[in-house]
């Protein structure tokens with residue numbers, strides 16, 4: 067089952083429960099069965115599904131003691147979401163706060179950090195090396211690439227060409243067949259020996275190694291020798307998501323033979339890839355951290371992996387507010403945001419609220435939604451950001467929908483342009499405008515904006531849904547400490563904080 071289908075099945079299971087008038091034992095058991103079935107169909111290991119089911123079950127049993135009036139539906143939904151997060155990141159207990167248990171490269175580090183990529187043939191190592199180097203280049207690193215794959219004939223040219231495309235310095239040899247020697251020469255060149263290269267300020271050396279189809283022992287031995295000779299700060303295993311549950315054995319074999327941090331990139335997690343859920347949960351069961359997922363063949367198709375964001379955004383389409391803010395911050399780091407220093411009041415306030423999380427005190431009005439759209443539009447390629455907003459708000463998340471989503475944002479903004487201040491600033495515009503007496507206001511806004519009445523109603527409904535989702539997401543966001551808030555605030559509001 068592809069990930070999108072898993073997401074749909076999970077959302078379906080939760081929606082079914084939400085429809086029930088009374089949340090009794092039968093409803094809970096049905097919901098749990100639906101969730102388990104969806105996970106099994108997505109190739110998640112049976113042991114993992116059983117553990118997930120038991121954990122949700124015990125969380126739900128505790129619900130019985132909740133005071134009458136407590137929203138049990140919401141509590142069950144949270145239990146399911148939390149358990150899915152834990153399933154994908156058991157080491158971090160659902161992805162909250164702990165410092166990563168592996169080496170993280172630092173900008174400007176001398177000597178340069180060395181990160182070595184290993185994995186089976188065709189897993190996507192070479193592609194991922196370039197993506198990884200480019201990902202860091204975009205955030206201010208000065209990376210370099212070294213090709214130690216002397217096994218596959220085309221690997222050198224593939225890496226050389228892609229490095230050139232990304233504007234990243236490269237080292238490789240057409241004549242040397244010993245991977246260890248090439249790797250050492252390459253690392254030396256960028257790290258110490260070559261003064262010219264050192265002067266370029268290289269701070270991250272990414273080493274691509276060769277893969278094997280079946281001779282795993284030979285692969286592991288070569289990897290061991292390479293690690294001994296180049297002393298990498300981090301060894302990254304690249305695994306193909308389409309192998310599903312087999313990722314468990316592969317990750318374990320790797321963990322047992324490598325000396326440096328066992329960190330994993332899972333590639334081919336694109337919309338149509340089978341086995342994504344199975345591979346991710348299998349890797350997680352080995353307690354090896356997944357740091358990135360590959361989501362396509364292009365150089366920018368690499369996403370930092372965060373279990374929390376993955377479940378909310380990719381599986382359940384609930385949006386990911388902290389992730390959204392991270393993306394905004396990324397965009398700000400790579401773009402000069404001088405023009406945005408003059409942002410108007412509400413936009414500043416909105417960002418302030420989202421980044422510093424006063425959360426509960428902030429009313430998500432239609433005007434706030436308008437400002438959010440303006441922010442999204444300013445922050446560059448829309449497709450990059452919209453997937454962090456609840457799926458219902460802007461339709462499906464696929465890249466092909468990008469254009470439609472842009473149009474939808476513009477349409478919604480046009481409709482809001484025809485609303486009164488009271489409607490834009492009201493705490494519950496849906497209630498304000500959808501009463502019988504106010505029907506004429508909806509007609510008037512529709513006429514004024516040149517849009518059909520149905521689209522005005524659709525906007526009001528989506529706004530309400532998003533306001534509810536934001537209030538649900540707020541507590542998790544409050545808990546998550548964002549180390550870069552100061553940086554955001556300083557750049558946006560030009561204040562020292």
Ligand SMILES: Nc1nc2c(ncn2[C@@H]2O[C@H](COP(=O)(O)OP(=O)(O)OP(=O)(O)O)[C@@H](O)[C@H]2O)c(=O)[nH]1
Nearest residue numbers: 187188189190191192193277333334360361362363
């Ligand atoms: N759809 C998709 N394809 C990917 C992704 N990552 C890599 N690929 C494709 O997978 C194929 C193999 O990728 P390579 O990077 O050559 O794999 P490798 O592990 O270096 O292979 P060897 O050098 O033979 O060991 C290529 O066609 C890549 O374009 C991804 O995230 N999504």
